[in-house]
Amino acid sequence: MREQLEQIRAQALEQLGDAATPEQIEAVRVRVLGRSGELTEIMRRMPEVPREERPAIGRLVNEIKTQIEERIAVLSEQLKRLAMERSLVEARIDVTLPGLNVPRGWLHPVTQSRERMLDILESMGFEVVETPDIEDDFHNFGALNFPPDHPAREMQDTFFLFGGLLLRTHTSNGQIRVMEQRKPPLAIVCPGNCYRPDELTVRSSPMFGQIEGFMIDRAGVITMAHLKGVLTEFLRAFFGPESAVRFRASFFPFTEPSAEVDISCLLCGGSGCRVCKQSGWTEILGAGMIHPNVLRAVGYDPEEYQGFAFGMGVERTALLKLGVEDMRLFFENDLRFLRQFRSGEAVS
């Protein structure tokens, strides 16, 4: 048995001496030290050994086992070092090759603009409320002081649906929807899509986003001066603090007094250019004090409550902010156009 063990030792050490790869070393380890390896086999045959020799044989087995294990450890270490040194020479890469493409998308520029506008308005204390696109005549027109057949209706051509309903022409239906449900004080913005029978062209689209905002409180609390303050603050936050804002009288059936709000032309800064038709101003939104007839339509007493409302086109505002000149680009979804807004920073 002793000779047998010595023979195992000699053979193993010799083979390890010749081993050049981790696989060869592993083969020796398995053959000698493995679960059914040579040493394990010897240990299993221990009962055959006379009792008095057993401790000595046992010690020898352990000695051989330790010796081979140490040898394997040293050899493995050497091989790893060699492999490492080889890899330093051989495993060079061309670091200028492109990386593997991990997908990453981005948001539509109109979404980026709309979210920015809503973020600003939320920070100013407005609550966002969602209202329906499919409306009845009352919520889109009647309650907003558009009498039937009135020429004011021609300001807003309308898509009608079979079944007596229509597609809202503005988000102003939000005023009515909210006021019917709630009582002042209210500070609300209603974003959403609106529809008017205009072809998709450079300046128009049959579907477009709007944001309606309104603030109502007891009579005398929310005034036209506040309308001016809030919109000026909002527009400067969105377009930049250097923007000038001007209010010009206008007409909407659902506000009185009504105003168109202009900002100084973003292209020329107000000195006059082709885009602003030399006026230095760009029309950006419509606003006014809510008309007493609108308050009456939802059962508010105009003697008791008053407030302001405003509405702005999302695409139009985005066009101005981003310096894009063609509305169609927003609905064509040409990746070569959209890609430019990858960073999401164009409207922040």
Added chain:
Amino acid sequence: MKVPLSWLREFVTVDAATEEICRRLTMAGLEVETLTRVVPGFTDVFVARVLKVERHPNADRLSLCDVDAGNAGRARVVCGAPNVRAGMLTAFARVGARLASGVHGHGSGSLEEAEPLQAAVIRGVQSEGMLCSELELGLSSDHQGIVELDSDAKPGEPFQTYLKLPDAVLDIAVTPNRGDCLSILGVAREVAALFGCKLRPPKIKGVRISREGSPSEFSFDVEIRAPELCARYAALAMNHITVAPSPLWMRRRLELCGMRALNNVVDVTNYVMLEIGQPLHAFDLRQISGQRIIVRRAGEEREFETLDGTRRALQPDDLLIADAERPLAIAGIMGGRNSEVVASTQSVLLESAYFEPLSIARTARRLNLRSEASYRFERGIDRAGQVNGLLRAAELLGALAGAKPTSRLLDVEPRPAQERRIELKLSYLNSVLGASIPVTEVRKRLKFLGARVETGTRTLVVFPPSFRPDLNEPADLVEEVARLTGLAEIPARLPRREAAVAIVHEERRFEKRLRELMVGCGMVEVKTLAFIAAADNQRFPGFVSIEGGATRAEPARVINPLTAELSEMRLSLLPGLLNALRFNLNREATAFHAFEIGKVFTTVEGIPREQRRLAAISYGDYAMGGVDHPAVKAGFFTAKGILETCFRGLAIEEVSFEPAAPSLAPYLHPGRAAQFSVGGSMLGLIGELHPAEVLRLDLEHPCVLFEVDLATLMTYASRAAVTVNLPPRFPAVRRDLALLVDSEIAAGLVLATVQKLDVELLESVELFDVYQGESIPLGKKSVALACRYRAKDRTLTDEEVNRAHNLVIEQTRSRLRAELRL
């Protein structure tokens, strides 16, 4: 409304620059959209009188004319115009003059490039200048003869002065509430109010008309059978008329205002309408039978031919002007062919009425017939301006066409106007505006508008003028004061705010998270129109998410679509995404991974529903491509991976997928489509596009689509409460389980079955392999699961793990009739 500045200045003297007038009007709500400069297209042209006309000695068609151009001198010119005659006043271009339109209209149109006119010998006779046609002066295309001027022209007056040039035309966008500004006088009143200067309305002189019976050759009656649609009707007959072209000055004004000159009678009615806002109509008196004008509804009348030669279908409520026998005009909109003023007309009946705005609007819109008259009636004309308009027209017709009144003036007013009285509290005005405008300022502004104002200490009593039907309550007056004072005078203030917590819109926050997840998965957001072709709705019928399942829905249909391709509201976002895909493939793209969040519209039992959806499309190389690394191609599992990433990101567990019923998603590949649900609610559909659609759209690769109902998704996302546990302190032990099951059994079912087993210590189960083929019996497949066992309070012994794992094996076998694969 086009307003020539020269005409405006007849009614108001304002010494501000044109630009300033435009700016102030614009700021006050009368937006000047364009300002067009009108400059003369000639130099050195003068008013001249033709003194003598002789035959040219060498040419039959030419004349030799002596002309007197006052201070500009006398000359002898050769003239070929047939209308030249001694005594006439005309336009004379002296030697050195330049004509942009050139002689006989052959010029370049540019004054700078025009050659100065030279003295010339024409057929042997010297000509010192020329007499000009309107074409040659750039005034019209008329080259029939030379210009003929009224007797008011003074020889020697520079012709551009006579034409009031240079001039400017303001094109004003008049808002629907301001019918009063659809006249030169109305705009002048506005200018006067803005600049605080005096208004000079046209004074009518030199008409003698009897308002009572007295001697008249023609007598007639006016009967108003529809007083609710016609509050007032005034009329006057005139005879001795010579129908002829209007003088140059009137034609010029009409044309600068965008109207075409026809003949003196029609031109006068248009001129008065432009000047003071009262639409008028002239009937040929010969055509009126029964000496009677009846204002009535169409009733039985079915059809009427208007003077443009079109037969118009009538409705019973349309208002007509008729005589004893037949209709003569559609009231306020257009006259009839049967009573039109023609060249042979010698006498007319002039009509000046007030028609109810909404009635005119309804008829005009239905007939799609908008005239300058109907445009004004719709917006409300001066409620008291009828007689004034009639007199002004009579005066002009007398001067221009030799017309004489031949009847008394009939003025029937079945509904006299009510005076409006508005009490305006100063405190109200200032509390709406947030300003403090003094009472004197308020009174001054309102008076400029023509209102009568009685002043109290804190309240003004205001009687609005008859031409401002839009002023009815205090808010209307607040607006007037605000816009005339200038909105710039109102301070800008921020509202005082309580430090209340802002109310967050959960849906918006949720969609924001979802968008970020989609972007993180490589998806680009797109935006498509909600209008769609009916065929697309049929191909992509969408689904309605309701508790317990899904049903088909009817689309919402548009009555007046832009095109047939946009005639329905989308049931699904997918057709829009496929359009966007095709659009990009046609433009260099080879891959397209996009999503949209938007509304779909359905009608369920006649009630419209709007549902927010997330939809995505994935086509072509999707991920991990590079040099020497083939990219992962979009397919069912890449898209499903995106969905699962979203679900994980929203902490939604237990979404179950099952093969989609082909009837639910006919547009998807029947073998590669799934519907998924959570908590028994249908959540959405995912799958590869049906091969037939792939062919139709001419695609080269599989195209994967999914669509998710956001309301359902959000419901479960918000339910997922986060529970916090400490990280495990003791290790888990993995034991694999390879099962042989019938190949029809979905792997998901096998996994779910094992996950649901109630075995203590079993922590989690994951699917890691599905295998069919060599060494697996036909009709079977191998599903390999990794089971993890763990105890909270100790490291498990082999024995404990074996016991639990055996339990798992036993129960799985019996539930799935599965064999263990060794």
